[in-house]
Amino acid sequence: MAGLLATESAVISIPAMAARALRLELDLTPKPGLVDRANNGSHQDMDHALFLRSIAAITPWFSVFELAGREHAHKEASVQLRLLRPAGIACEQAMFAATGGVNTHKGGVFSLGLLCFAAGRLQGQCQPLHAETLCRQVSEICRGLVARELAARPQAVTAGEKQFLEYGLTGARGEAEQGFATVRRAVLPYWHQEQGERRLQHALLRLMAANPDSNLVSRGGIAGLRYVQDYAATLLAGGWDNDALSEMDRALMARRLSPGGSADLLAVAYVLAQLP
């Protein structure tokens, strides 16, 4: 039953869970600063329909990543990212083609793509598919990524590269190299405290409070990041409901802040939370 994992009553695959995670994240409403069913958050160039097209373009690639992980499973960890990258870049291009050049899911493709690839690698090595083993694989596959792609770059091009030079933030690369440490520490232990949509909103708030999100820094500097982290921590400490989230949505829109990195990690958290 390669590529499949039996959970409770259903048999589902990691690529299918990744696609489901993107859809759940998109539909979660209200969601501060982000595109959701009610509004476009702090974004001028995207809406819910564009995100649906993006998800449709990306989804077939998740199985490609998993298959590649399985095919290369017996090669050492240090060569894996080089083997995955061309497919990752092709998926990014499919996303940009579907959205007319808008970055809807670059971070999501990177993080979920790594999860699918690592799942295939585990299957190819006949190892159990657990949240812990999966995260360890991602970390091993990405070992040295921050040093190679951020620390060794004298000139920054992307937002992530600029923020490393200015503030030492490691963004999506650092989170993957740490085996999604923010998700494992800030979200998974609290996953069962809430149910349904509220569970996902709670997870998002916990991520916004903890995650050094490079999207927030690129739009609002370090002050923008602190604003969102403090706002989320205050809601978590004092209690919150949908009205409070809608008010936070308005506050972030007024400041053009979007916690896109935390939205990506919410999808990662959903996938990991389905695993033993």
Ligand SMILES: CC(C)(COP(=O)(O)OP(=O)(O)OC[C@H]1O[C@@H](n2cnc3c(N)ncnc32)[C@H](O)[C@@H]1O)[C@@H](O)C(=O)NCCC(=O)NCCS
């Ligand atoms: C590494 C990537 C993300 C480079 O992008 P960039 O330099 O802009 O990095 P940056 O860290 O700022 O983030 C890009 C996106 O990640 C998300 N993000 C931001 N901060 C974080 C964070 N702390 N944790 C997780 N995700 C984050 C956001 O959505 C952001 O837009 C990626 O585009 C890349 O290398 N793509 C090639 C395809 C590939 O390698 N795929 C491999 C797996 S499929």
Ligand SMILES: Nc1ncnc2c1ncn2[C@@H]1O[C@H](COP(=O)(O)OP(=O)(O)OP(=O)(O)O)[C@@H](O)[C@H]1O
């Ligand atoms: N529901 C969502 N709404 C908005 N962004 C999201 C959502 N889910 C995930 N994201 C993430 O946020 C990122 C997009 O953020 P943003 O638009 O700030 O980036 P950018 O295009 O690099 O910057 P800018 O728009 O400031 O030029 C995507 O890479 C995506 O992975």
